[in-house]
Amino acid sequence: xxxxxxxxxxxSVSIVAxxxxxxxxxxxxxxxxxxxxxxxxxxxxxxxxxxxxQEQTLGVPIEWRQFENGRDVNTAIxxxxxxxxxxxxxxxxxxxxxxxxxxxxxxxDVIGESEALAVRPAxxxxxxxxxxxxxxxxxxxxxxxxxxxxxxxxxxAKDVTLIDLAPSDILAAWIRGDIDGAYVWQPxxxxxxxxxxxxxxxxxxMAQRGVATFDIAVASRExxxxxxxxxxxxxxxxxxxxxxxxxxxxxxxxxLAKELGVSVAQARMQATGLIWLTAEEQLAxxxxxxxxxxxxxxxxxxxxxxxxxxxxxxxxxxELATFQRGADATFLQRAGNASR
Amino acid sequence: MSPxxxxxxxxxxxxxxxxxxxxxxxxIAASGRVPAYFVPTPVRTWLAFTDLVARGYRGHSLLEHxxxxxxxVLVAFLGSALIGxxxxxxxxxxxxxxxxINPLIEFYRPLPxxxxxxxxxxxxxxxxxxxxxxxxxxxxxxxVIATASAVRGVRSDYVHGARSLGxxxxxxxxxxxxxxxxxxIFTGLRVSIGFTYTxxxxxxxxxxxxxxxxxxxxxxxxxxxxxxxxxIILMGVTGLGLDAAMRLIESWAVPWRGKV
Numbered sequence: 001x002x003x004x005x006x007x008x009x010x011x012s013v014s015i016v017a018x019x020x021x022x023x024x025x026x027x028x029x030x031x032x033x034x035x036x037x038x039x040x041x042x043x044x045x046x047x048x049x050x051x052x053x054q055e056q057t058l059g060v061p062i063e064w065r066q067f068e069n070g071r072d073v074n075t076a077i078x079x080x081x082x083x084x085x086x087x088x089x090x091x092x093x094x095x096x097x098x099x100x101x102x103x104x105x106x107x108x109d110v111i112g113e114s115e116a117l118a119v120r121p122a123x124x125x126x127x128x129x130x131x132x133x134x135x136x137x138x139x140x141x142x143x144x145x146x147x148x149x150x151x152x153x154x155x156x157a158k159d160v161t162l163i164d165l166a167p168s169d170i171l172a173a174w175i176r177g178d179i180d181g182a183y184v185w186q187p188x189x190x191x192x193x194x195x196x197x198x199x200x201x202x203x204x205x206m207a208q209r210g211v212a213t214f215d216i217a218v219a220s221r222e223x224x225x226x227x228x229x230x231x232x233x234x235x236x237x238x239x240x241x242x243x244x245x246x247x248x249x250x251x252x253x254x255x256l257a258k259e260l261g262v263s264v265a266q267a268r269m270q271a272t273g274l275i276w277l278t279a280e281e282q283l284a285x286x287x288x289x290x291x292x293x294x295x296x297x298x299x300x301x302x303x304x305x306x307x308x309x310x311x312x313x314x315x316x317x318x319e320l321a322t323f324q325r326g327a328d329a330t331f332l333q334r335a336g337n338a339s340r
Numbered sequence: 341m342s343p344x345x346x347x348x349x350x351x352x353x354x355x356x357x358x359x360x361x362x363x364x365x366x367x368i369a370a371s372g373r374v375p376a377y378f379v380p381t382p383v384r385t386w387l388a389f390t391d392l393v394a395r396g397y398r399g400h401s402l403l404e405h406x407x408x409x410x411x412x413v414l415v416a417f418l419g420s421a422l423i424g425x426x427x428x429x430x431x432x433x434x435x436x437x438x439x440x441i442n443p444l445i446e447f448y449r450p451l452p453x454x455x456x457x458x459x460x461x462x463x464x465x466x467x468x469x470x471x472x473x474x475x476x477x478x479x480x481x482x483x484v485i486a487t488a489s490a491v492r493g494v495r496s497d498y499v500h501g502a503r504s505l506g507x508x509x510x511x512x513x514x515x516x517x518x519x520x521x522x523x524x525i526f527t528g529l530r531v532s533i534g535f536t537y538t539x540x541x542x543x544x545x546x547x548x549x550x551x552x553x554x555x556x557x558x559x560x561x562x563x564x565x566x567x568x569x570x571x572i573i574l575m576g577v578t579g580l581g582l583d584a585a586m587r588l589i590e591s592w593a594v595p596w597r598g599k600v
Contacts, residue, residue: 071561078377078563098377098563135547139561157399164548164558169461173547178466312395314562 031227034234035063037073037085041215042186042256042271043109044241045086050255053237058230068166071139073218077102083223084234088141089214093304096326097317101221103328106235107282107297108215112204114273115142115213116189117149118197119181126153126200129160132180135173138164141213142183144304145203147311148211149183171195186270187262212300215274219331228331235335239279245271279336288332294324301327380566385573388566397567398558400550406574409540409551412468413582416475417533424480424532425525428487432521433513438488449481453539457546466547474543479536486528490521523597526590533586537579552578 036054038045048054054062065082067073070091076082078100086108087095095102123129126149136143150160165173167188173179174192181200182192193199203213217238219231245252250264257267282288289295298320305317348356362382368374369381376384392402400408431438448456453474460477464470494517502516541553548554552571559567590597 069561074563075560078375094562099375100377100563101375138558161549163466164554165466165546169458169466169546172458172462173466176462176465178547308562312398314564 029227030058030060030230031083031223033061033063034058034223034230035065035081035083037065037067037076037082039067039069039073039086039215040260041086041108041274042114042260042267043215043274044238044245044276045108045217046259047241047244047252047255048237050259051241053240054234057237058233060230069137069140074100077218077220080220080222082220084217084219084231086215087218088144089212089216089301090141090144090304090308091139092216092218093301093317093323094139094308094314095218096301096323097305097308097314099318102218102326103221103224104216104297104301104326105219105224105231105328105331106217106238106279107277107287108217108238109274109276110207111141111185111213111215112207112273112275113202114189114270115145115183115185116202117146117181117183117200118189118192119200121196121198123181123198123200126150126155129153129155129181131159133161133163133178135163135165135170135179135182136184137166137170140185141203141215142185144307145206145211145213146183148206148307149201152209152211186273187266190266190269212296214297214300224328224331228334231331232334235279235331239335242276242278245276279332282332283329283336288327288329291329291333294327295329298324298327377563377565380569385566385569388564389570392567392570397555398549402574405550405552405555406578409544409553410578412471412475412543412551413533413536413540416472417479417529417536419472419476420479420483420532420536421529423476424483424528425487428484428525428528429491429518429521431484432488432491433517441484445481445484448477449485453478454542454545457542461546470546471543475536475539478539479532482531482535483525483528486531487521487525490524490528491517493524494520519596522594526586526594526597530583530586530590533582534579537575537582540575 034054038049040046049064065076067076067085070087073082073085073087074091074095077085077095085102088111092104096104117134119129119132123132129150134146136146146162150157163173163179165179165182167184170179170182170184171188171191174182174197175195181197182188184192206213217235224231241252249268253264253267253271256271257264260267260270262270277287283290283295285293285295287295287297289297301323302317302320305314305323308314309317365379366382369376369379369384380388396402397405427441431441456477457470457474460470460473464473498516498520499512502512507515540551541556544551544553545557548557552575556568556571556575559565559571
């Protein structure tokens with residue numbers, strides 16, 4: 001057994017030694033492997049993954065691990081089992097507030113129509129929500145958006161029944177008639193519409209009212225301190241995928257559809273509900289800002305954490321400075337410069 | 341010299357274990373090497389507990405959470421007993437019934453409850469019915485199997501003795517088989533309530549609005565380790581309480597345990 005293992009090891013070492021370094025490879029230190037936690041959300045990550053770009057350019061073996069929610073990503077990074085991950089802005093705000101050893105390094109997407117509150121047709125306005133049963137996956141961005149919507153319309157927690165349901169269970173509960181509405185994302189959202197639900201409000205509407213939500217990329221402190229070049233190269237691939245989506249949409253959507261296991265038409269529909277940004281665009285004051293001049297993302301994260309404290313969801317939120325440090329634009333800036 | 345010189349009585353030993361555990365916990369948590377989301381200090385956990393007592397969790401008081409969970413467990417447990425004991429008696433007494441029912445129970449017994457939970461939710465909805473059904477299904481097999489085995493294990497000379505003295509089948513059942521089986525049935529019931537209780541968190545995973553299991557799951561979404569600790573300790577203590585209650589009922593209902 002030991003002999004076999006040794007020979008496998010020698011073989012793999014020799015393969016690595018013989019293979020050519022990738023064209024846009026990384027000169028400095030590389031980790032033994034990169035563990036990326038992804039979610040089935042239509043964004044640049046999945047395009048770069050399907051096209052094998054990260055494997056080609058990072059020069060390290062990549063372990064792709066699928067997650068269903070930001071909570072598990074947070075837990076995995078806390079446990080040191082993950083280097084990069086995708087979380088929603090509320091999951092990220094929670095993580096930073098609880099002192100998880102990670103930085104927010106990029107915005108995967110700004111959430112728009114892809115997350116919405118779908119309700120029974122008899123519900124015409126937010127005021128009609130009183131006394132109703134509403135579902136959302138607790139801790140997710142939609143839960144946050146729903147709480148914000150209720151608060152903005154002065155509907156108290158006791159006036160509605162909020163139920164914690166995973167997206168797959170939301171559909172079943174809707175069909176059975178157990179719930180009157182759900183704030184949820186694609187593809188469940190479309191299935192709710194197909195099953196007769198109407199759209200009461202969306203995260204695009206919420207963003208216009210100042211309640212912006214994002215899907216963000218977080219990187220463990222170990223990765224950002226030891227292997228910053230890997231982080232930059234990873235972000236460069238994401239930015240490249242955003243550009244591909246704009247320049248050659250059929251190819252990008254084809255990759256996306258394959259990764260999501262849906263038709264190209266469905267992939268297009270899902271992707272249009274999210275706003276994708278290149279590395280340069282994310283450096284705008286509306287998002288990351290420049291290093292030294294923190295943008296609105298840190299404010300949004302702080303606002304999210306404060307709101308969760310006010311809702312007794314988490315106990316305390318740190319100062320704005322913590323979120324400004326936590327949203328680290330340096331990697332994006334380097335990725336943006338390098339791609340020019 | 342007393343033979344127990346230098347030996348400590350059992351309660352003191354238990355106390356020592358607890359104190360050592362608490363001290364180790366405090367040392368690890370206060371060392372500053374592990375972040376609070378890994379291990380909250382005992383003090384912080386206590387504060388979380390008092391906070392939960394004072395303010396509740398997500399709009400329900402701690403007692404409501406505990407009560408909701410206990411109600412689900414007890415209703416499911418009573419259901420398992422009401423279905424499981426007659427079924428087990430039947431299976432133990434009749435080979436034909438055993439041949440009909442046993443395969444079903446043997447098939448679903450080892451299934452992880454989460455595997456079929458979604459089906460229960462689709463069939464019964466997201467309310468308490470699906471949760472109780474899941475708990476009931478988890479608690480049923482130990483009762484059925486223990487009862488059936490108890491009936492089969494009744495010493496045949498007891499039965500023959502009663503029959504030769506002129507007892508009817510019903511009398512044999514009522515006065516021989518049932519009392520002789522009760523100790524093992526109670527063992528089955530204790531195992532059953534344990535199974536039911538260990539499935540609680542899974543049952544409260546879908547569509548939770550209350551319950552200690554749901555509280556722990558919800559707290560984990562926000563890395564509230566202190567609440568998780570409180571929830572786990574509460575569930576542990578409650579579990580011990582349930583088992584103690586079962587033993588009490590057993591000693592009252594089956595005083596002849598170990599004497600037949």
